[in-house]
Amino acid sequence: MQLIRDIYAAKGAAKRPVISFEFFPPKTAEGEQNLLEKHIPALLQAKPDFCSVTYGAGGSTRDKTLMIVDRIQRQHGLTALAHLTCVGHTREQVRELLEKIRSLGCRNILALRGDAPGGETFQPTEGGFEFASQLVQLIRESGDFSTGVAGFPEGHIACKDGKHADWQHLKEKVDAGADYVLTQLFFDNADYFAFRDHVAGKLGVRAPLVPGIIPILSAGQITKFTQLSGSKIPLPLRSRLDQLMGDDEAAAEFGIEYATQQCRELLQAGVPGLHFYTLNKSRSTVQVLKNLGLA
Numbered sequence: 001m002q003l004i005r006d007i008y009a010a011k012g013a014a015k016r017p018v019i020s021f022e023f024f025p026p027k028t029a030e031g032e033q034n035l036l037e038k039h040i041p042a043l044l045q046a047k048p049d050f051c052s053v054t055y056g057a058g059g060s061t062r063d064k065t066l067m068i069v070d071r072i073q074r075q076h077g078l079t080a081l082a083h084l085t086c087v088g089h090t091r092e093q094v095r096e097l098l099e100k101i102r103s104l105g106c107r108n109i110l111a112l113r114g115d116a117p118g119g120e121t122f123q124p125t126e127g128g129f130e131f132a133s134q135l136v137q138l139i140r141e142s143g144d145f146s147t148g149v150a151g152f153p154e155g156h157i158a159c160k161d162g163k164h165a166d167w168q169h170l171k172e173k174v175d176a177g178a179d180y181v182l183t184q185l186f187f188d189n190a191d192y193f194a195f196r197d198h199v200a201g202k203l204g205v206r207a208p209l210v211p212g213i214i215p216i217l218s219a220g221q222i223t224k225f226t227q228l229s230g231s232k233i234p235l236p237l238r239s240r241l242d243q244l245m246g247d248d249e250a251a252a253e254f255g256i257e258y259a260t261q262q263c264r265e266l267l268q269a270g271v272p273g274l275h276f277y278t279l280n281k282s283r284s285t286v287q288v289l290k291n292l293g294l295a
Contacts, residue, residue, distance in 0.1 A: 001079045003146035004108045005179035007049050008208045008272055018210070018273030019046070019294060020081075020182075023280055024054040025064035032064070035280050036071060042282035044076055046295040049273075052110055052182075055083035062097075070104045081148065082106050085114025086135050090127035094135065098142050110148045110182065111135045111173070122158070133169070133176040140177030149173040151181040151209060153195035157230030167195065171203045180207050182275045185214040185225070187258075188234050189265050208272035213263060215276070215284035216255030219245045256284050260291040267292070 011018045021043050026032045040051075053068045069080040082101055084094070101109065113122065113132040124130040129138075132149060139147045151170050155163025170181065181199075186192055192211050199205045216222045219241040226233055233241065237258070244251040263274055276285045289295035 001073055001105060001107060002050075003144075003179075004050055004079065004081060004148060005146040007079065008180055011049065012208070012272055017267060017271065017294070018049045018208075019289065020050045020052065020210075020273065020275045021048050021278050021285065022052045022054065022212075022275065023068065023278060025068060026280065031280070036068070039278070039280055039282040040072065040076070043278060043285060044078060046286050046289045048078070050079040050081055050108070052081035052275075053083060055085050055112070055114070066101065066104060066106075069101075069106050073105055079108065080106055081108040081110050083110045083112060084135070084139075085112045086124070086129035086132060087114035087122065088125055089129070090125055091129070091138060092127070094128075094138060095142065098139065098145070102143075102145075107144055108146050108148070109139055110150070111139055111178065112150055131169070131172070133172045136173050136176040136178050146179050147177060148180045148182055149178040151183045151195065151199070153183050153186045153191040153211075154231055163195075164198065167199050167203065170199060171205055174205050174207045178207060180272075181205075181209045183210065183212045184229055184231060185212050185277055186231055187237055187262070188232070189262060189269075191232075192266065192271075193269065210273045210275050211266050211271055212275045212277060213259055213266075213288075214279070215252075215259040215288055216241070217252050217279060217281065217284060218248045219251045222255075252284055256287050256291070259284070259288045263288060263292055 008018055023035060026035055051072055053065050055065050065082060069082045072078050072080040111132055129135050136147055139145050152166055155166040159166040196209050199209060244254060278285050286295055
């Protein structure tokens with residue numbers, strides 16, 4: 001499988017955007033079957049460059065995460081990205097995990113501080129990590145991995161010192177060895193452009209800053225997501241979602257239209273790629289890419 005840093009380098013040289021999808025490990029056997037046998041095959045028809053698989057709070061989905069990564073790579077021949085968090089792990093445990101990931105033929109890691117289970121406040125594990133930059137450094141020392149990190153155009157919800165302090169932490173992660181940045185979802189492109197201008201322009205970060213896009217599926221669902229993540233919903237979008245509350249089909253159609261317009265503006269501004277939070281569904285993401293002429 002390819003190293004994701006090489007994918008960004010090759011596509012960047014060809015002036016073509018990297019397209020990637022994110023999945024989460026389902027909680028039920030039925031959800032797992034639908035993801036593996038229905039939605040992933042449907043999404044792969046859009047020919048993404050790689051897929052990522054999330055890691056539950058405190059490592060709660062670790063085995064499922066690695067199983068899905070393995071299936072994507074072996075069954076579909078597509079580069080997969082495994083998420084890895086600091087929560088609940090010592091350095092020695094992470095080294096063991098990296099060996100397991102390497103044994104599956106996966107060489108790509110998204111290094112995250114992660115969230116504590118149950119909404120608790122993050123506390124470093126004894127013998128573990130306080131910051132994601134420390135996890136990045138360990139992965140870099142462990143050999144032939146390509147490492148990505150998360151970026152937050154509106155600032156991380158837990159960073160009380162504001163977004164500029166959070167963006168400085170992002171620079172520290174890149175300086176520690178991160179190859180690229182996948183951003184949290186956002187709905188106002190002005191937030192991404194301000195983030196890019198500061199991180200790349202003022203802080204001198206040269207790693208690709210890849211916008212994370214979520215096609216809205218439900219007005220109620222996206223309201224909950226943004227409350228948890230700290231992302232804002234612009235007033236005109238909030239007003240339209242209020243009108244669509246309870247009508248998921250209409251909300252999904254509107255979500256496709258909104259995401260298409262958002263992505264078109266980002267592509268025109270020269271972003272290195274688009275990272276789609278699929279919510280383990282295929283229809284909306286595939287339709288957005290079709291609308292953009294990228295599927």
